[in-house]
Amino acid sequence: MAQDQAEVVGPAVGAFDGNEPLLVAALRRRDEAAFAALVKRYHSLMLRVARAQLNDVAACEEVVQETWLAVIKGIDSFAGRSSLRTWMFRILTNQASARLERDGRQIPFSALASADAVASEPSIEPSRFLSRDDGPRPYFWMADPREWPEDALLAAEVRSVIAEAVQLLPDSQRVVITLRDLEGWAPDEVCEALEISDGNQRVLLHRARARVRAVLDDYLGSGGR
């Protein structure tokens, strides 16, 4: 039922797919190919995560470069208490916070994320539910949501609708849904990488999913146009 994502997989990095101890060992003996595979696998994702934390594209590039240098210097002291990717992205988050502090202009991501999580945002418009005046079942559906055909989301066109919906999410929601759903990270990895609480990551993930669902429901309801 619920738990199909709990598979703890290591980073999918070239020949080391899923075998994190082997990858870490290769990095420790300075295996260039292993490192290049790691960079190829995570560079884009780092940029996307940085982009949610910093507004300035050039600053994101710099922060990601600084992160790779920190990974190069720090891999020997990586203790394996978290997954390698969690450790790397935590470095990224720290670099981004340091950057924000240095530029003295924005609030750190963790503060932004908790402010966003506290603000109220219902998954479904309240008008879709019966009200207290409508009789004995307030807050139940006024009309049932429609059933989607099982194969409704398989079309290539739908993928671009989904990708666009993700792009349009607020920063804090976009980064959490990217790591949790698009990349398949476990909740605790996301919390640690972004320095946010478990409750906040779940609220942000839920809102992000609810927004994407609403976009899809509109799309499917309009006959896919």
Added chain:
Amino acid sequence: MTPPPLQITCKEFVELVTAHEDGALPEWDRIRFESHCQHCSGCRAYLQQMRLTISALRSLPREMAEPDNLDELARTFKDYKPRAQS
């Protein structure tokens, strides 16, 4: 009129889906969630929409691009000598 204690409303149900799918609901909330779902066709439809949404998100293609200075980074990596070792 207040619903019986074991019951949650549809409005509450839709907010609990992610916590339920993560296995993060406290036991009693999980029981309320699942029993509501059994009796409510609207929430079953909503849950199905969310599950289809999640699996579609998981199957989105991954964007991967390497940095322009990949070779330089890889060299820096290979040649890096920890300072403390002497």
